[in-house]
Amino acid sequence: MDMKATKKKLGLKEKYRVMTRDLGWEPGYHTKEEIFPYATYEGIKVHDWDKWEDPFRLTMDAYWKYQAEKERKFYAIIDAHAQNNGHLNITDGRYLSALKVFLQAISPGEYAAHKGFSRVGREFPGVGTQVACQMQAIDEIRHAQTQIHALSNYNKYYNGFHAFADARDRMWYNTVARSFFDDAMSAGPFEFMIAIGFSFEYVLTNLLFVPFMSGAAYNGDMATVTFGFSAQSDEARHMTLGLECIKFMLEQDPDNLPIVQGWLDKWFWRGFRVLGLVSTMMDYMLPKRVMSWREAWEIYGVENGGALFKDLARYGIRPPKGWDDAEKATDHMSHQIMLGLYQWSFGTSLHSWIPSDEDMAWLSAKYPTTFDKYYRPRWEHIRKLAAEGKQFKNFGLAKLCQTCQLPIVFTEPDDPTMACHRETTYKGEKYHFCSDGCQHVFENEPEKYIQAWLPMPALFAELEGDIGKWMDWVSLRDGQDNGDYVGSVDQRNFEQWRGLATSNS
Amino acid sequence: MQIDLRTVSIQPLRQTFDHLARRFGDKPASRYQEGSYDIQAAENLHYKPTWDPDQDLYDTKITKIVMKDWYALKDPRQFYYSTYTLARARQQDTTEANFVFVESRGLADMLPPALRDTALNVLVPLRHAAWGANQNNTLICGYGYGAVFTQPCIYHAMDNLGIAQYLSRLGLLLGDTEALDAAKAAWLDDPVWQPLRRYVEDTLVLRDPFEVFVAQNVALDGLLYPLVYGRIVDDFLSAQGASAVAMLTQFMTDWFDETKKWVDAVLKVAAAESDDNRAVLQDWIAAWSARAASALLPVAEIALGANADAAVGEELAGFRTRIQKTGITI
Amino acid sequence: MSTVFIALQANEETRPIIEAIEIDNPHAVVNRQPAMVKIDAPNRLVIRKETIEEQIGRAFDLQELHINLITLGGNVDEDDETLTLSWAE
Amino acid sequence: MTVAATKEYVGVARDRVGNFNGKQLVYASWDHHLLFAAPFLLYAAPQMSFRELVEGPLTALVQPDPDGAAIDWTQVEWLKSNQPWTPDFERSLADNGIGHKDQIRFRTPNLTTLAVAA
Known part of the structure; x- marks a missing residue:
């Protein structure tokens, strides 16, 4: 028989099928339940794993080739950035605060996603799903590492970066992102996919990476632009995986719809709250701004998210429950969070500041219905206090939300003058929430959320409220890492070094 | 405004991150160190x-192995994502060139049919075993403790997938899709393959990540790779004129030489940690390697016939010598 | 009507790719932002290997798009010749 | 609702009163005074009198607000767990029924300096 004459030319889809999907087999010596023990307890019914559609059909040869090319480009820029004092190219030292949030809160999330996708890359019984998740697992460790490598050079010259590993586990604002990822990882494989693969990747990461990275470009930070866009190129695959996964669940069995809808409601709201930090980075921490949080929300939230939910309507999916509240919060959240960061800045490993007249004019133009009315009077009063030598520090610390763990800085959806007070009692204990969304999440699974490690109560339980001891414990160096940018070591160094670079003296 | 930043000489405030300074002193850290040590959440886990x-x-308690510091299990290759990916991309270039060479010169068609069949019969079902290895390493990465120990496992898992795909390409090149179908049927039903399939399925129900590491990366791979890719492909098939096959499996040979250094380093450090660890490792390795040897015997017989028994015995002796160097005696 | 989009890094490698996308999708709108080009289109956007090859004068594997891709929106369908983004109408 | 899990799933609440060294947490919030970004977190002994809480930490904390010095604590309207409520200043937190992690709110309808710009 002449093999050559009969050899078939396989198309991309068929080639991928034989090279990947066909590797698995029906086990004979153990049951599927023994090999995949976590696949059913969430109640998701899957009848045919072969119906899984692989959106991008990358085999390992192509993966290595294209990813290596991305890596070569990335590290060439990072090396040049370090060798040429690229950190002095940024528009202003204030910008560094955004990077500090990134390294402390977001990079550890990338690592958690890496672990989570490794787990689900083993727990799903279908080969197509497993491989897609494994590729995401290896991509996510890439993101954690490229971010650490890109920001490593900043750490050598500026404060606030040095203790990111300690801050990840102990710093109050970082528990927001930490608890989000812990929540997803403690869930079953299907919920994890909705949490990270769908809600976070598809609905929300564009808001994190795309406008913020354009902002980094505006602010002369090529290191961050490079890791951001380089990471986001993997996200395109990840988002598609998330969307594929949700369609797969919905197509497999009608009983899956209410479970999936419940997860969408939950994870949309959880993700929206985590992104509150990003809204502040965009509106306040970029010295030169590319677009406001509100504008980014219009494009990536309303337009893109809207299109997505319209598309999913054919399966019976409706937009997530918190959608309208999110829309209402969009004009307020960045201001509310920045006001908090400023008054608690003695306890942050990043600097904050009072917006300048120019900043306030921009904020007022971007938020015409809210900034001047609600937030300008507060900032102007804070500025007056500072001018009198009485920098506003709120030593009252803060009530935290049991679910999202943010300080409860948010107001009623329909009354921006009224703080949102929500509480419930479960098994004799009081719990507080920042919103209806977070209260619903708690009430659906109270046994889970009562376990939350809340950093502000812990300060009292473990250290009797001793702020000095607490600073040592989170590796925060008082007078260096924290406080107002104006008068900080970072400001002094940045301006002095930049002076050296631009003059001959 | 263009600033000539190269002309500025400024003193850094510090050389590295606090957690690395605590481990290695305040000196510039390598990218491997930055990307690996202490990057997993350690405290105040929420739920x-x-x-x-x-x-x-x-959780460190899901394995019988006990380490004071899981970050002691250093990868001697110091692979982080970038160095790993660049290394594999280079190997992929070579492999691609080898496949093109074999294909463009029609070397596959020049193989004596008996040898070609032997190559297909031995190698192509192994793509399913490689898939099992992918599953196992993904599990170790997912549930093992500490990035220094676990990140090489996701790289290893992707390598296992790559190997399964190279074996698939080899099957397509030498025998078209029918070869893949025949290999899958053999894997599922041919008595020759059942001991190995059973071995793989038995490892898929393990949940102690370190035992999975031993059963897969130490015991099974430690016997399978030298036996199949060394003894059968590089020696036996090549000697009879089928060196084209060896070109198509060069990746596997090189890969095993590289990765076993990592596997040995992990064993060595874990065994040196305590007598308890050494005893656990010893039991696991003894049990799993004995099973692996008997599971591989019928596979070796496909190519080596009556000589298979001696071949497997020699590989097992070689394996024992290798393990001995890590401080574990079986 | 919903918008699908693809965003690519703004560099020399993507310039001809973007031109090819414009040729194949006259209804698309090209937005140039810092370091990024975002292409929006109502409901559907098709990227063709052949058109890109005509622009760059060499063979192009559609998977090469991954190197400079930033993000996209829409359901993805990829085969050897085309990559299509679409929303259900 | 119960948590979907592979086996019985029981959580341990991290912030039980027993973990607070004999003291407790109390939250306090001044309605419509959002210069203070979130309700205050106070740490107090249950035996502390309500007056001590108000005249001590609470009075100190509200000073940065331009209305802070003008509060007449005898005139404010109080809420506990979002319900109207009247404290007894001389009695302890415990005797006032202020348990661990309870929140009190206070309203000063005449003080509106920073409330909303015209």
Whole structure:
């Protein structure tokens, strides 16, 4: 028989099928339940794993080739950035605060996603799903590492970066992102996919990476632009995986719809709250701004998210429950969070500041219905206090939300003058929430959320409220890492070094 | 405004991150160190897993191996994502060139049919075993503790997938899709393959990540790779004129030489940690390698016939010598 | 009507790819932002290998798009010749 | 609702009163005074009198607000767990029924300096 004459030319889809999907087999010596023990307890019914559609059909040869090319480009820029004092190219030292949030809160999330996708890359019984998740697992460790490598050079010259590993586990604002990822990882494989693969990747990461990275470009930070866009190129695959996964669940069995809808409601709201930090980075921490949080929300939230939910309507999916509240919060959240960061800045490993007249004019133009009315009077009063030598520090610390763990800085959806007070009692204990969304999440699974490690109560339980001891414990160096940018070591160094670079003296 | 930043000489405030300075002193850290040490959450884990409420989200107690510091299990290759990916991309270039060479010169068609069949019969079913290895390494990465120990496992898992795909390409090149179908049928039903399939399925129900590491990366791979790719492909098939096959499996040979250094380093450090660890490792390796040897015997017989028994025996002796160097005697 | 989009890094490698996308999708709108080009289109956007090859004068594997891709929106369908983004109408 | 899990799933609440060294947490919030970004977190002994809480930490904390010095504590309207409520200043937190992690709110309808710009 002449093999050559009969050899078939396989198309991309068929080639991928034989090279990947066909590797698995029906086990004979153990049951599927023994090999995949976590696949059913969430109640998701899957009848045919072969119906899984692989959106991008990358085999390992192509993966290595294209990813290596991305890596070569990335590290060439990072090396040049370090060798040429690229950190002095940024528009202003204030910008560094955004990077500090990134390294402390977001990079550890990338690592958690890496672990989570490794787990689900083993727990799903279908080969197509497993491989897609494994590729995401290896991509996510890439993101954690490229971010650490890109920001490593900043750490050598500026404060606030040095203790990111300690801050990840102990710093109050970082528990927001930490608890989000812990929540997803403690869930079953299907919920994890909705949490990270769908809600976070598809609905929300564009808001994190795309406008913020354009902002980094505006602010002369090529290191961050490079890791951001380089990471986001993997996200395109990840988002598609998330969307594929949700369609797969919905197509497999009608009983899956209410479970999936419940997860969408939950994870949309959880993700929206985590992104509150990003809204502040965009509106306040970029010295030169590319677009406001509100504008980014219009494009990536309303337009893109809207299109997505319209598309999913054919399966019976409706937009997530918190959608309208999110829309209402969009004009307020960045201001509310920045006001908090400023008054608690003695306890942050990043600097904050009072917006300048120019900043306030921009904020007022971007938020015409809210900034001047609600937030300008507060900032102007804070500025007056500072001018009198009485920098506003709120030593009252803060009530935290049991679910999202943010300080409860948010107001009623329909009354921006009224703080949102929500509480419930479960098994004799009081719990507080920042919103209806977070209260619903708690009430659906109270046994889970009562376990939350809340950093502000812990300060009292473990250290009797001793702020000095607490600073040592989170590796925060008082007078260096924290406080107002104006008068900080970072400001002094940045301006002095930049002076050296631009003059001959 | 263009600033000539190269002309500025400024003193850094510090050389590295606090957690690396605590481990290695305040000196510039390598990218491997920055990207690996202490990057897994360690404290104040928020919720118990719903998939097993008796575990913590990151839990050192799910394995019998006990380490004071899991970050002691250093990868001697110091692979982080970038160095790993660049290394594999280079190997992929070579492999691609080898496949093109074999294909463009029609070397596959020049193989004596008996040898070609032997190559197909031995190698192509192994793509399913490689898939099992992928599953196992993904599990170790997912549930093992500490990035220094676990990140090489996701790289290893992707390598296992790559190997399964190279074996698939080899099957397509030498025997078209029918070869893949025949190999899958053999893997599922041919008595020759059942001991190995059973071995793989037995490892898929293990949940102690370190035992999975031993059963897969130490015991099975430690015998399979030298036996199949060394003895059968590079020696036996090549000697009879089928060196084209060896070109198509060069990746596997090189890969095993590289990765076993990592596997040995992990064993050595874990065994040196305590007598208890050494005893556990010893039991695991003894049990799993004995099973692996008997599972591989019928596979070796496909190519080596009556000589298979001696071949497997020699590989097992070689394996024992290798393991001995890590401080573990079997 | 919903918008699908693809965003690519703004560099020399993507310039001809973007031109090819414009040729194949006259209804698309090209937005140039810092370091990024975002292409929006109502409901559907098709990227063709052949058109890109005509622009760059060499063979092009559609998977090469991954190197400079930033993000996209829409359901993805990829085969050897085309990559299509679409929303259900 | 119960948590979907592979086996019985029971959480341990991290912030039980027993973990607070004999003291407790109390939250306090001044309605419509959002210069203070979130309700205050106070740490107090249950035996502390309500007056001590108000005249001590609470009075100190509200000073940065331009209305802070003008509060007449005898005139404010109080809420506990979002319900109207009247404290007894001389009695302890415990005797006032202020348990661990309870929140009190206070209203000063005449003080509106920073409330909303015209």
